[in-house]
Amino acid sequence: MSAIKKAIITDAGFASRYLPITKTIPKAMIPIGAKPVMQLCVEECVEAGIEEIIIVATPNTKSKEIYDDYFHNRANNVKILLDKQGKSGRFEAVEKVLNFPKITVIEQDANLPYGNGSPIVSAKQYVENEEAFVVLYSDDLILGEGDVKTLIEDYEKAPGAKAVIAAQEMPEEVWHKYGMVALKANGTLSHIVEKPKTPDLAPSNLTSYGRYLLTPEVFEYLVPSNTGLDGELWTVDAITKLAEHGDVVVAKSKGKWITTGDPKNYFLAHLEYVLNYSDYGDDVRKIVEASK
Template structure:
C-alpha cells in the first residue's frame, strides 16, 4: 500500500465568469445535482483513502467552507424531526461524518497562478510524504475516479516523482488547455506541457487538467521566484521542470473530465453529472432528447 493520505483541493480564484453569484459564495459551492462541487471533490479524495484533506480558499470565503463542513445545525435537525422529515438530514450527517478538513487561505504575498495554492498548503503538508493536488474547477465523472487511479498508479510505480491525469480531446479545443508532450515513442512519461497552443502547434491531443500526485520534492521546483507566462506561478511549469530531472508519469483517465470553469461548461457538467447519477439519469436523458 502507498500510505498516501494527503490531498490539497483549491478554490482560491476570483472566478469572475460566475459573477454576481461568486461575490457571496465560493465558486465550488455551485452545485452539481444537490451537492456543491467542493463536496464532490472531497468525496473523490475520500474514496481513494485520502483522509488528510486541505482546502485552499480566499480569505473572504473561509468561513463558508468552515460552516459547511463543521456546523452541526442541530436547529435544522430538530425542525426536520418535528416535521416528520428527519431522513432529509441524512445528507447533512454524511458531510459531518467526514474526517476533519483543514481550511486555509491562499498566501496573499505569492504571485497569482495555479501553483500559489500548492505553495500556500506547504506548511500543512507532511514533509517527505506524497500528496494529491486537485483543482476545484475540474470534475471527473467515472466509476473509478482520478484520485483512486493516482494512488493505485503510485503503488505500482513508487519511484516516479509525479503523476498527472490526462484526457484526449479534439483539435478544435486544444487552444483552451495545457497540452502534453511525452518523451520518446511512448505516451506515458511527461516531457513538457504547452499552455494553450494553436491546433498547428499542439504537441499532442492529450490535455492536462487538475488532477496530480506529487512527491514532496515538487517544492524543489515550485517557489515564489519561479514565475512564468504573464508573470504567474504555473503548476505545469514546476511539473515540466521536475520532468527534466525525474520521471513524471502521464495516465489517461477512465471516465469523463468536465471543467466547470465557465457557465457553458458548467451546464455541460450538470447534464453529464445528472445522466451518470442513477436516481436522475433516465429523467435527464428524456429531458435532453425532448429539447
C-alpha cells in the same frame, strides 16, 4: 495501505465569470445535482483512501468561513426540526458530510503571486513531510471513476517517480484551449505545451488538467520567484522541472473530465451529471428530447 494520505483542493480565485453569485459564495459551492462541486472533489479523495484534506480558499473573502460552516457545522437546529416533522431521513446527507475524514480550511497567502501554484504553496506546511500528496483543482470535475485513485495506483507502480499527472484524450478541435502533453521515449512526461495555436503544435492528443500527485520535491521549483507566463506562478512549470530530473508518470483518466471553469461548461457538466447520476435523469432527458 497506501502511503498517500493527504490532498490539497484549491479554490483560490474570485471567479469573475460567475459574477454576481461569486461575490457571495465561492465558485466551488455552486451545486452539481444536489451537492456542491467541492463536495464531489472531497468524495473523490475519500473514495481513494485520503485521510486529510486541505481546502485552500480565496483570501479576503468569506470563502473560508463558508467552507468551514459547510463541512463542520453540525446544524443541530435543522436536525431537531426534521425530527419533529418526521423527516429525519433527509438529514442523512448532512451526516455524510460531517463524517468525512479530517478537513482543514485555510486561506491562500495573499502575499503570493497570482497563479494556480500559489494555493499549493500556501498549504506547503501541511504536506512537505509526506512521501507524496494529491492536488485537485475544484474547477475540474471527474465523472465516473475518480482520478485520485488512479494517480495513487500509478504512483505505487512507479518507484522513484517525481510526480503523476492525470491526462485525457481530447478531440483536435479543442487542443488550443488546454495544456497538451509531450511524452518522453519511455512514455513519461517531457513537458506540456500550453494552448497550442494550431493542431500541428500539439505534441499529442493528451490534455493535462487539475489532478496531480506530487512529491515534496516540487517545492524546490514552486517558489514565488519562479513566475512564468503573464507573471503567474504555474504548477505545470514546476512539474516540468520535476520531469527534467526524473520520471513524471502520465496517468490516463478512467473517468470523464469536465471543466466547470465557466458558466457554459458548468451547465454542460451539471446536465451530464444529472442525466447520468441522479434519480431524475430520465425526467430531464424527456424534456431535452421534447425540446428538439
